[in-house]
Amino acid sequence: MTAAAIPNAPPEVPLLDVRDLTVEFSTRRGTVQAVKHVDVTVGKGETVAIVGESGSGKSVTSYAVMRILDRAGHIANGTITFGGVDVGKADERNMRDLRGREISMIFQNPRAALNPIRKVGHQIEDVLRQHAQAGSDDAKTKAIAILEQVRIARPDERYHAFPFELSGGMCQRVVIALALACRPQLLIADEPTTGLDVTTQKTVMDLVVELTRERGMSTILITHDLGLAAAYCDRVVVMEKGRVVETANSHAIFSAPNHPYTRKLVRATPRPGVTLTDLLPEDDAVSRSALRKASAINGAAHQGAGEPPLLVVDNLIKEYPRKDVNGGSFAGLFKRNGAASPDAPPPVFRAVDGISFSVRRGESVGLVGESGCGKSTTSTMVMRLIDKTDGQILFDGEDIGAIPARQFARLPLRKRIQMVFQDPTESLNPRFTAARAIADPILRMGDEKGTKAVRARCEELATQVGLPLDLLDRFPHQLSGGQKARIGIARAIALKPELVILDEPTAALDVSVQAVVLNLLQDLKEQLGMSYLFVSHDLNVVRLLCDRVIVMQAGRIVEEGPTEQVLGAPAAAYTRELLSAIPHPPL
Amino acid sequence: MSDTTAAPSAPTHGMGAVLRHAQYVIRENKVTGFAFGLFVIILLAALFGPHIVPYDPLASNTSAALQAPSARHWFGTDQLGRDVFSRVVVATRLDFAIAIFSVVLVFLMGGLAGVAAGFFGGWTDRIVSRIADTIMAFPLFVLAMGIVAALGNTVENIVLATAIVNFPLYARIARAEANVRREAGFVQAARLSGNGEMRILLGHILPNIMPIMVVQMSLTMGYAILNAAGLSFIGLGVRPPTPEWGIMVAEGAAFMVSGEWWIAFFPGLGLMMAVFCFNLLGDGLRDIIDPQRRT
Known part of the structure; x- marks a missing residue:
């Protein structure tokens, strides 16, 4: 049994040890290495953040640990050792046992991670029974106790709720409850708060940290937000283009970033006490700053306070x-007509x-x-x-x-x-x-007439927003997020x-x-x-x-x-x- | 991880990329390649059939009646001594044409009505959806029979009947696809650019739905061929001696019991291969068009 091996592991051995990991994806343009020679260790009770921008391979690394890469991907090189077990070589049945009971995961979109047509209480029971943590007699009590642990108010009522009846933050708590139901040793949280409000993010993150600390669990937090990583984690691993560029404790990463990429990330993170130009890489910022000052004088004159507002x-x-005043429940269908309660919402x-x-x-x-x-x-x-x-x-x-x-x-x-x-x-x-996207408003309402004039205006706009002209004939799916944002701005x-x-x-x-x-x-x-x-x-x-x-x-x-x-x-x-x-x- | 497929380095747009992708799909999926091959054969038969067949499909020769398949008559001859091979090949054009025209017609009726219903909602939606429901309330083949019987026994009416019978399918798919896009960011952006609602519908929404409709059209082609043959089989639409798969199967059915199986078998095989081809082709086209499958 894989589980039996874990408590006997000597304390100096890290809980998770990823060495020289390379993950390849076969695509129709050949093999792509999404993760290249990555080393990550997570000790018992440690909270580690993997930080990187999109395409850095941070999620793929965690999927490889869970062995849930999609069909096109496979581990090409390296070893993943979890509690003494070689995850790379374990068979699928042992892995199924490991997932959920020893390692569990929280996904980015909590609503998508829950079965939309099953009561949340039943979903928690499913996990408990799957891993033989509860029988049919005590599953409900245990599920409610778990809901209570993740601070869901009125847990016995919410046990019967469907995911769509709960808010985004509430759903994420249910997902956390599911992930922690079997008291795993390692929790992987993949962008757990992206898409949640900042106050909800705080409560969710506080909850995760508190629950994992009190159980002595280890956590891997995967995020693009360096601030979040540094605020909640002991150690930060920075990834860029499939490689680990820097590993440091979270104090050091902000105060003394070593690698140029980390410096760039730290600089680009908006924070109090900086100006816009401070976000740009060092060499770029100096020239921009001078430019900005010159134009700011013109700008100030333009912003007349005496004029009527725009x-x-x-x-x-x-x-x-x-x-539906009854909140969409079936009970509403059976209520007698005219029995509207006095405290019904307007x-x-x-x-x-x-x-x-x-x-x-x-x-x-x-x-x-x-x-x-x-x-x-x-x-x-x-x-x-x-x-x-x-x-x-x-x-x-x-x-x-x-x-x-x-x-x-x-x-x-x-x-x-x-x-x-x-x-x-x-x-x-x-x-x-x-080009067609930028031209759309010009064709409808612009002063430029004729194909040539419209194209010239498109090129002028592209130059203005810093979009290379040779990209003008590409379709959106052939462009990066930043380039698409520039097109949106040019069009506006x-x-x-x-x-x-x-x-x-x-x-x-x-x-x-x-x-x-x-x-x-x-x-x-x-x-x-x-x-x-x-x-x-x-x-x-x-x-x-x-x-x-x-x-x-x-x-x-x-x-x-x-x-x-x-x-x-x-x-x-x-x-x-x-x-x-x-x-x-x-x- | 929101955007792992950032800008590819190779210039991958235009016709060349589509062909390359099609090549990739055919190579990866042998069944789709087979369907494409069949499609080419059907297309050639439809275009050049009357010019390449060895015999006149209408010329009867009673001295050579009811001959089994041989080197002279590959598919044998029927009760009037007509060459079954020539008739099967020549029939491709008529069956193919009926299918093409009915599919184009149903796209123009059902597709456009559905897009409008999904985009505008309200009364447009109610009217289109109720028309679709009404059509769905009948057994489709019986409805097609009724339409041809009522309007007159012509090829045009077979086309019309096949189109009407398929109307709900197209209307519903187009409606659903337009509906999810009506509040999409690019539609809002088009409004900001000063596009009127009609222009948004035709210039922005419809092109985005076209791929799905093309797949649907390919899948319906098989059904349309079957429907036309079925109507002919029961004596509606195309009349003898015109070579048509449905009629030929009907004519040959009587001879099955006496052992002359080839008269019904080969037109039936042609019918089956055509339907098979368009269904597989539809699946293949979906793979080509669906970017989610582009791994």
């Missing part, structure tokens, strides 16, 4: 009808509840808050893609809120308000080349808009790409004199780009003011909560 939003309200849901703000010409205003706070609904209304329920949206003095969204697409006003979308991949038509500025709404434009990008894109946005704003409404959940990014910040919670504005004031000395309790939830690396 955008005024007054008491804006958006209501959605509630689909028939409409207010996503945006009477908010007012303004944006001046040349100003960047940040709209921050957690998911569901109404910030995206607000920006989509200002964008005139959906209709408001009540209130006014004045753009340059004209009430654009009164024009139905369907008609707005054809008005000349459309040119003046544009948007950069959150997901650069999803916002590009997969069947349009880069093609019509020389006055107001650009940035809907988390860097949320899907790697941190080093984010640094470049943020600098690009700032440069473009100064060159073209645009105003930005920057929608984001990342306060550190907002701090860098915005002049003023609006903090939203549950459809209302809780705080508004200049960036330094709101983020430096927050007045509202909610803003303070948001700020304190950002993982702070030990400096």
Whole structure:
């Protein structure tokens, strides 16, 4: 038995020892090495972070440890020893025993990791029974006890809940409960908090660290967020392009990064007390900084305080009808008609509840808050893609809120308000080349006529956003995330808009790409004199780009003011909560 | 790990890349290669059939009636002494044409109605979906029989009947695919670029659905051929002596009991191979088009 061998292992031997690991994937363009000669060790009770950008091989390494690589991938070289067992040579039956009981994993998307049509309690029971940790008589009690351990309130009720009835953070707790159900020795958490709000991230990470510490478990945290890694882990392993470039304890990684790549990552991580140019690699930052200063003088003159504001939003309200007051449960079907309980919620849901703000010409205003706070609904209304329920949206003095969204697409006003979308991949038509995507607004509403003039304008825009011209004839799937983001930006500025709404434009990008894109946005704003409404959940990014910040919670504005004031000395309790939830690396 | 497949270094776009990928799929999947081969044979038979066959498919020769397959008559001869091989090959054009036209017609009707239903929703959706439901309420072959019987016994009406019978399938697939894309980022971006709703539907959504529709069209081709042959078999649509697989099977069926199996067998084999080919081709096309399978 594999399990019996583990407690007898001598203490000086690390729990997990990965040596010289190489993982290959066979593709139709030949063999690709996703992981090259990687060494990682995890001691008993140790928390290790594997940090890297997309494509660095950090996930593949962990999949290799679990032996769950997909069919095209295989371990080409190296050994993986877990508690004295050679994982690389273990047969599939022993591996199945090892997974879940000795090593378990938390995946990025908690909702996808849960079976959508099975009650969460039953899913936990399944794992317990699979590994003979519970019989049919005590499975339910044990499952409820486990739900209680991951701080799920009212566990006996939630035992009967389906995944879709729980929030994202709640689902991730259930996944953690599943992962910890059999008291494994090693927990692999693959981007466990990506896609969760910052306050939820904090509670989830605190929970993981607390539970694993009290059980003496080891943890591997796979993340792209260096701040998160340094805040929660003992040791950080930095990976780049399939190789480990640096391994250090988390204090040292921020204070004295050794490898140039680590230095670049540390620099690119947005944090308090830095400017935009500080995010760029050292040699690049100096020249940019000088440039920025020169243009800042022009920019300051442009941002006239006396002028009437470009955008005024007054008491804006958006209501959605509630689909089912009974919360979608079958019980609702059997209730007698007219037996509506007195404390039933109102028939409409207010996503945006009477908010007012303004944006001046040349100003960047940040709209921050957690998911569901109404910030995206607000920006989509200002964008005139959906209709408001009540209130006014004045753009340059004209009430654009009164024009139905369907008609707005054809008005000349459309040119003046544009948007950069959150997901650069999803916002590009997969069947349009880069040039065609950038040309789309020009063909519809631009002044350039004729193929040659449009192409010339496309090339001009591509140069402006730093997209190499030879990439213009490629399709989105042939481009990297950063290049796609540049296309999205080029398309948004093609019509020389006055107001650009940035809907988390860097949320899907790697941190080093984010640094470049943020600098690009700032440069473009100064060159073209645009105003930005920057929608984001990342306060550190907002701090860098915005002049003023609006903090939203549950459809209302809780705080508004200049960036330094709101983020430096927050007045509202909610803003303070948001700020304190950002993982702070030990400096 | 969100984006491991970042920009490939080789310029991999345009027709060349599609051909290379098709080559790869055929090499990796022998069955698809076989289907492509069959398709080429069917296409050649449809295009040049009447010019390459050894005998006139309509010329009867009673002295050579009911001969078993031999070197002179590969597939034997029928009760009127007509060469079965020539008739099977020549019939390819008619059956193929019926299938092509009905599939194009059903794409124009069902595909476009479905895309509009999925994109606009509301009343458009209700009307299209109810039409589809109504058609689905009948046994499809009986419905096709009814349409041909009511509208008249012509090849055009077989095409129309086959198209109508397939309408719900196309409408539903197109509706579902358009529906998931109606709020997609690139559609919103198209709105911001000043595209009207109609232009978004035809210029942005439809091209993205085309690959799925093409696969569907290939899969339906087999069914359309079978449907046309089936109608002819029961005496609707194409009339004797026109060479057509369905009629030939019907005519030959009577001779099966007396041992002249080849009259019905070879047209039946042609029918089977054609249906087989288009179904396999559909699967192969899906592999070529579906980027998820591009490993």
